Amino acid sequence: MSSNTSIAGFAIRRNGSCVAPLGEIDCGGTVAPYRVCCPHEAYCPRSNSYNAYCCDQANYNCTIAILSDGPFCANATWTMYDNGGYFCCDAGLAGYQNTITNSNGCANPGYQVANGENFLPPIGQKPKATANSTSIPEPTSTPSQISTFRSKSSNIGAIAGGVVGGVVLFITLLAILMVVARRQKQNVNSRAHELQKAMHPKRLELSEGPQHSAPAMELESSVGTRVSTEILAKLLVLVLVLVLATGAKLKITKNTALAKGDFSEKKIFYVSLPTLPSPH
Numbered sequence: 001m002s003s004n005t006s007i008a009g010f011a012i013r014r015n016g017s018c019v020a021p022l023g024e025i026d027c028g029g030t031v032a033p034y035r036v037c038c039p040h041e042a043y044c045p046r047s048n049s050y051n052a053y054c055c056d057q058a059n060y061n062c063t064i065a066i067l068s069d070g071p072f073c074a075n076a077t078w079t080m081y082d083n084g085g086y087f088c089c090d091a092g093l094a095g096y097q098n099t100i101t102n103s104n105g106c107a108n109p110g111y112q113v114a115n116g117e118n119f120l121p122p123i124g125q126k127p128k129a130t131a132n133s134t135s136i137p138e139p140t141s142t143p144s145q146i147s148t149f150r151s152k153s154s155n156i157g158a159i160a161g162g163v164v165g166g167v168v169l170f171i172t173l174l175a176i177l178m179v180v181a182r183r184q185k186q187n188v189n190s191r192a193h194e195l196q197k198a199m200h201p202k203r204l205e206l207s208e209g210p211q212h213s214a215p216a217m218e219l220e221s222s223v224g225t226r227v228s229t230e231i232l233a234k235l236l237v238l239v240l241v242l243v244l245a246t247g248a249k250l251k252i253t254k255n256t257a258l259a260k261g262d263f264s265e266k267k268i269f270y271v272s273l274p275t276l277p278s279p280h
Contacts, residue, residue: 007042008056009066009074012088013095013106027051031103039074052085072125081120095120167242174235 011027014037018024023040028051030036038044038054045051046059054074055062066072073080073088080088081095081104089095089106097104100116113119 007039007054007074008062009054009070009072010080010086010088011036011038011052011054011074012078012090013037013104015105025054027054031098031101031105034103034105042074052087070126071123072127076125079122080125082123083120086123095122171236 012024013030014024014035016033016035018026018035018037024037025040025042025044027036027038027044028048030051036051042054042056043058043060045053045055045061045063047061050061050063053061053063053066071080071086075088077091078088079091079093079095080086083095083097083104087095087104093106093108094111095104096107096111096113096117096119098114098117104120107113107119
């Protein structure tokens with residue numbers, strides 16, 4: 001297990017006792033009255049002779065690992081000092097050495113050093129890595145946004161499909177109505193011709209050329225058919241234009257959403273179809 005974690009590192013010197021409210025672990029004494037303390041999640045080294053260190057696992061002497069990865073304090077907020085060996089003090093406290101007893105400690109603000117004592121300069125620590133320190137780039141879109149975007153794209157596709165289906169249905173109904181109207185007109189003309197023939201048989205027999213009733217009726221039917229065909233063609237062109245315009249609007253809306261990353265609801269475009277003329 002690596003020692004370069006948030007709980008492994010050099011221990012802190014406490015004057016008298018470790019801080020119980022912080023749950024610190026007492027790993028033994030140095031020169032009285034100082035104690036060696038580690039964070040509550042850490043472990044004391046297996047041997048008391050290495051009690052200047054806090055380890056990240058039990059029954060382990062982590063000296064070599066800490067020195068190779070560090071140096072750093074077990075708590076990154078502590079300040080590190082060197083007196084022929086590293087030790088740590090609380091932020092705001094000054095580390096000092098006693099050359100007579102060959103010891104060191106942490107002095108409160110305003111402390112006056114005695115004979116043989118000297119303040120030590122703080123030294124820098126190597127930044128500590130944690131178990132989850134690997135940087136993972138944040139995705140540009142969250143799964144919920146992707147799902148939302150896919151949902152909106154599906155809605156746009158459904159709208160387009162509905163418009164096209166409606167247009168196809170309209171064209172089919174229009175064609176059926178035109179065929180029915182044409183047949184009804186032919187039936188009416190046929191019945192009128194038969195009725196006229198029954199009422200004036202001789203007049204029909206004596207009629208000549210372009211004055212004959214049957215050709216006149218056929219001409220009328222042909223003109224009606226031609227007019228109906230022209231109306232149908234114009235309606236089909238109008239419907240085609242509406243379909244193309246609607247498809248272009250839907251495509252522009254979708255492309256705009258992709259370019260801007262806008263996943264909000266899109267406006268639905270409705271197609272107003274022309275009113276059908278009632279068949280005569």
